[in-house]
Amino acid sequence: MASGWAPVDDTVAVRDDCAPYTTKRRSLLATRFPTEALVIPSGGLHVRANDTDYPFRPGSDFFWLTGCHEPDAVLILHPTAAGDHDAVLYLADRSDRSSSAFYTDRRYGELWVGPRPGVRETTAALDIECRPLPELPEALARLAPARTRVVRGLDARVxxxxxxxxxxxxxxxxxxxxxxxxxxxxxVKDDFEIARLDEAVAATVLGFTECVGELGRAATLPNGERWLEGTFWRRARVDGNDVGYGSIVACGPHATTLHWVRDDGPVRPGDLALLDMGVEGRSLYTADVTRTLPVSGRFSPLQRQVHEVVYRAQQAGIDAVRPGAAFLDPHRAAMRVIAQALHDWGLLPATVEESLNEDPKAPGAGLHRRYTLHSTSHMLGLDVHDCAQARDETYRDAALEAGMVLTVEPGLYFQPDDLTVPPELRGIGVRIEDDILVTPDGSRNMSAALARSADDVEKWMAGEAARH
Incomplete structure (x- = not known):
């Protein structure tokens, strides 16, 4: 078995474009803990069933610091006497024909799963010192516990x-x-990250367009939501790594369920289809975009009325995105539009100002939230809800800075069994979401290529219908 093979290609990997950026990021992190060792694992494979694993994706912090896609890897930043840190990446070496694992290991052996970069290849590609994974236990044992910090919950060995x-x-x-x-x-994203997000958004725009072209086919199936989900997933796999999160394909009353990811319902002409989807690029940065589309290609007057309010709310939120603005300013601007509309429709049992009062104990405070449910924005990047461990004073309660990327995604949801709204509104859910980059002088809608207003949505859908 070990003989009769052609020579192995010994070509060393070329340097990855991310390497200069990950080097800077490691240096930046090290300045925050100048005398301490830092341990950041990538995470390992997780069993899906019996002897099959889920597709692996490295931990976002690890990937941000290394650009390495490999499972079981661990980055250690060692403080030096000079006041900086030496970075060492421990990872599994090749399981090539020189090892018995090549033939016998169904999980890592390259005969079973294909070639993968080892110590030598990763050192060259990522411009970081790499060591074989068996050396990790000794490296961890040498660390001083009182002067070491660890990202926990990703690697059981660590x-x-x-x-x-x-x-x-x-x-x-x-x-x-x-x-x-x-x-x-x-x-705050660097230029490399912004470019990768632009790529993910461009693939997402294409995926949405392909879904519009498949609405007719989806409407012929008992679970047409799955057809649209699969259409978008195919684009995510062709142009990226995967979807950045479970796609929400919610038609008819399913659109009022915020996290409808079963995607097993019908696609009926006359209903609205709420599509909340994002491609995760090969660099693991993800888009997050939502459009609410009339399955038949045209909004009914009532659907258009609800859509128009959400569109105006979203535009108010986007207009509020600028350096120095509070992170919550887009949310406040969007909620004012929605609360006013609910008041004008006779659905708000309080004044607009009472409902918008942020003191939860104030009379009437937050009554509009029954129909809008969620916040308007979250940060976006390697994770769809990026930077989730940041403190409130640096995120939710902080000012926006150039280089931040956030969503603006207001919605209105009238539950099918909500007796506080007229019967004709029940079961209508509308959300519109775009990915917004904070620029030095304002903002840029990264997903502006997708139609947003009701008129533009109808024109876009008519054009796609004509092409198909």
């Missing part, structure tokens, strides 16, 4: 190793601070 440290070692609070700092450093 978690077990640090759990054996003394009670005076790395505590949960100290490790949580590392997770916070990593999230906060990722709030």
């Amino acid at each position: 978690d077990r190793a640090v759990s054996r440290w003394s009670p005076t070692g790395s505590s949960a609070d100290r490790d949580a601070a590392l997770a916070e700092v990593l999230s906060e450093l990722r709030l």
Whole structure:
């Protein structure tokens, strides 16, 4: 078995475009903990059923610092006497024909799963010192517990190793601070990240367009939502790594369920189809876009009325995005439009100002939320809800800065069984979402290529119908 093979191609990988950026990011992180070692794992494979695994995706913090896609890898930043850090990446080496694993290991052997970069290839591609994974336990044992911080919950081997440290070692609070700092450093995107997000958005726009072209076919199936879900997933796999999150394809009353990811319902002419989807690019940055489309190609007067309010609310939110504005300003601007519309329709049992009062104990405060349910924005990047470990004072309660990317996604949802609204409104759900880059002088709608207003949506859909 070990003989009779052609020579192995020994070509070393070329340097990855991300390498200069990940080097800067590691240096930036190190300045926050100048005398401490930092341990950041990529995570491992997870069993889906018996001897099959889920597709692997590295932890976002690890990937942001390395650009490495490999499972089981661990980055250690070692403080030096000069005040900086040496980075060492521990990862599994090749399971090529020189190893017995090549023939016998169904999970990692290259005869079973194909070639993958090892120590030498990763060192060359990512411009970082790499060491074989079997050296990791000794490297962890050499760390001083009281001067080490760890990203926990991704790698059981790392978690077990640090759990054996003394009670005076790395505590949960100290490790949580590392997770916070990593999230906060990722709030402002560099040029490389913005370009990758633009790529993910462009693929997402194409995926939406392909879904519009498949609405007719989807309407012939008992579970046509699945047809649209699959149409978009195919684009995500062709142009990217995967979908960035479970696609929401919610038609008719399903659109009033915020996280409708079963996607197993019919697509009926006359109904609205709420599509909330995003391509995760090969660089793992994801888009997050929502459009609510009339399946038949034209909105009914009532559907248009609801859509128009959400569109105006979203535009008010987008207009509020600028450097120095509060992160919550887009939400406040969008909610004012929605609360006013609900008041004008006679659905708000309070004044607009009473409902918008942010003191939850104030009379009438938040009554509009029955029909809008969620916040208007979240950060976007490697994760669809990016930078989730950041402190409120640096995120939710902070000012926007150039380089931040956030969604603006107001919605109106009238539940099918909500007796506080007229019967004709029940079962209508509308959300419109775009990905907005904060620029030095304002903002840029990264997903502006997709029609947003009711008129533009109808023209777009008519054009796609004519092409098909």
